[in-house]
Amino acid sequence: MATEGQSEYESVLCVKPEVNVYRIPPRASNRAIRAADWKLDAPDWTGRMRVTARGKVAYVKLEDKISGELFAQAPVEEYPGIAVETVSDSSRYFVLRIQDDNGRSAFIGIGFGDRGDAFDFNVALQDHFKWVKQENELTKQAQAPDNTPKLDLGFKEGQTITLNIGQSKKKDRSRPQSSGGFGLLPPPPGGKLAPPPSSRSTNHNTQPSAGGSDTGCLLDLDSSNSNSEAPSNTATTASSDLWGDFDSVSPK
Secondary structure, three states: OOOHHHHOOEEEEEEEEEEEEEEOOOOOOOOOOOHHHOOOOOOOEEEEEEEEEEOOEEEEEEEOOOOOOEEEEEEEOOOOOOOEEEOOOOOOEEEEEEEOOOOOEEEEEEEOOOHHHHHHHHHHHHHHHHHHHHHHHHHHHHHOOOOOOOOOOOOOOOOOOOOOOOHHHHHHHHOOOOHHHOOOOOOOHHHOOOOOOOOHHHOOOOOOOOOOOHHHHHHHHHHHHHHHHHHHHHHHHHHHHHHHHHHHOOOO
């Protein structure tokens, strides 16, 4: 029965046409691995390398250049990790942990003639496991229960709401509007306003209405004449009194 990882689609992450394989001495201690300890001038095998991914696991496959026959492969579940390690003295060489179908594993050294090929190989593994990390975080968020309190905006049983629409506008209209930001002036002292000027002084300037009769016009003329004669009589009396004062004085 095929496992879940084997049933998934296999995608190609990187292909390099030439890679060298070296036998490396067993690791004596935790000392860093150095490519200078290998026989770099005499590689044990040369072929093609393909980096593929099936699910969250990447595979580094070493294949024959012509036939494509598989020489060895290294399953990579994390990077950096024990499956793919860098050396301390060069960026073009790596250590792979290869495995067969029976689960047996061994460590070999690989190297690229061009630094650009080594860079592409490194970036392909980094990008894949960056995607794996994002997928794991999304899965954890989806499975984690949402413990944040939820805001309940619904009405409780028996709860009502009252809306006052338009009342605020009516109140604003009833207020007196003042221009320029000043209030109304206070009334004059005494609480009484000055009376308006008499309408009699303007009778001679008032024109008769179009609907009035000729008799109304004559009455207006008579009243104006009577008003105009009063000042003349007063002036005559005043002048006679003035001359009367001079007449009353007689020489002695």
